[in-house]
Amino acid sequence: MIHAGPGQTRTGPVLICRGSVSRDCPHGPVPIDAGGCLVSPGLVDIHVHGALGHDLTEPDQAAWRRALEAHLHAGTTTVLATLASTGPAEMAAALATATGLIAGQQAPTLAGVHLEGPCLAPEQRGAHDSAHLRSASEVLRELTPLPEALRMVTLAPELPGADALISYLAGQGVRVSAGHSSATPEHLARARRLGLSHLAHLWSGQSALTRPALHRLPGLLEASLASTELTAEVIADGHHLPAALLTIALRCLGPDRLCLVSDATAGTGLAPGSAFRTGASTGRVHNGYAATDDHTSLCGSVTPLAVTVARMRELTGASVDDVVTMATATPARAVGLYPRKGSLLPGADGDVVLFGPDLSVRAVVLGGRPVTGVLPDGDR
Ligand SMILES: [Zn+2]
Numbered sequence: 001m002i003h004a005g006p007g008q009t010r011t012g013p014v015l016i017c018r019g020s021v022s023r024d025c026p027h028g029p030v031p032i033d034a035g036g037c038l039v040s041p042g043l044v045d046i047h048v049h050g051a052l053g054h055d056l057t058e059p060d061q062a063a064w065r066r067a068l069e070a071h072l073h074a075g076t077t078t079v080l081a082t083l084a085s086t087g088p089a090e091m092a093a094a095l096a097t098a099t100g101l102i103a104g105q106q107a108p109t110l111a112g113v114h115l116e117g118p119c120l121a122p123e124q125r126g127a128h129d130s131a132h133l134r135s136a137s138e139v140l141r142e143l144t145p146l147p148e149a150l151r152m153v154t155l156a157p158e159l160p161g162a163d164a165l166i167s168y169l170a171g172q173g174v175r176v177s178a179g180h181s182s183a184t185p186e187h188l189a190r191a192r193r194l195g196l197s198h199l200a201h202l203w204s205g206q207s208a209l210t211r212p213a214l215h216r217l218p219g220l221l222e223a224s225l226a227s228t229e230l231t232a233e234v235i236a237d238g239h240h241l242p243a244a245l246l247t248i249a250l251r252c253l254g255p256d257r258l259c260l261v262s263d264a265t266a267g268t269g270l271a272p273g274s275a276f277r278t279g280a281s282t283g284r285v286h287n288g289y290a291a292t293d294d295h296t297s298l299c300g301s302v303t304p305l306a307v308t309v310a311r312m313r314e315l316t317g318a319s320v321d322d323v324v325t326m327a328t329a330t331p332a333r334a335v336g337l338y339p340r341k342g343s344l345l346p347g348a349d350g351d352v353v354l355f356g357p358d359l360s361v362r363a364v365v366l367g368g369r370p371v372t373g374v375l376p377d378g379d380r
Pocket residue numbers: 116126180200201204205
């Protein structure tokens with residue numbers, strides 16, 4: 001049982017019984033004083049590529065566990081392992097790695113796979129290797145039958161054959177996201193009707209306003225900001241987007257549709273100067289960010305989700321409740337995991353982060369068990 005302190009998003013005690021948030025517990029829970037910390041649901045990151053030199057396209061369970069553990073210690077208790085574009089065999093092997101980890105209960109924070117690519121627009125590919133981009137029909141073949149661990153796919157909805165791929169995925173409960181794309185508002189509206197529900201990292205890999213003649217033509221960016229139902233991601237690491245753009249995104253979508261994501265790469269936790277793999281590309285760690293080797297494009301981030309929570313508040317002045325919502329309930333809803341994840345409602349998994357007044361992570365609890373911080377091992 002964790003006693004929340006004053007001024008937190010959660011008021012009153014949070015009771016965790018046998019791993020889940022509960023109204024009562026007959027097993028004699030051990031009280032833990034949160035000592036004035038803010039009690040938040042565990043953080044939900046739906047866009048994570050790796051950490052500590054391990055890219056999640058590596059089909060190696062031990063590498064996945066180490067990367068997921070690094071994010072867990074930083075406060076992320078639910079992860080969609082995000083795979084950048086690679087070849088068909090590598091993609092299948094990484095999906096099988098996720099399935100194995102989930103089936104063997106070897107990775108308690110792993111909630112599934114987010115394929116970022118390989119059906120992306122070449123002109124918006126960013127750090128994705130062009131040699132590994134593939135057509136929608138190829139990807140549809142590769143994902144039939146549907147891999148068990150697959151929960152989200154980011155694709156460019158304007159590409160030929162994308163309609164069939166979107167319908168297939170959405171029809172089986174996989175969340176479909178528009179990203180690395182030059183979709184027009186018409187493409188986006190059509191994809192939405194077919195089941196697309198989400199937008200990858202706003203301003204990154206998105207076409208924007210053009211004026212080929214007299215009239216201005218909105219790009220995917222403007223269509224995203226004008227959308228009324230879609231959820232969307234921002235990378236608030238202090239490098240991808242300046243304060244004004246984060247503020248625009250928050251004003252347009254609000255905390256119930258805007259998700260904070262880390263887009264954290266294998267470079268997370270490595271020293272500046274280190275090289276790392278992301279999908280089939282190579283990135284290099286700089287001071288607080290990662291870039292492609294030629295330093296022309298950012299290459300994901302090196303920032304865990306919890307740090308972006310604090311940065312979003314600093315940069316936009318959003319309330320603590322709103323920034324916490326954007327890293328918990330909103331992403332959990334976007335991928336169909338709410339309220340089991342992203343909430344502290346009765347029945348939710350007992351995943352908790354204690355934030356200090358400066359929004360630094362003071363302790364992390366997973367399924368009722370403290371994994372980091374100064375909390376004694378409490379309720380079983
Ligand atoms: Zn991306």
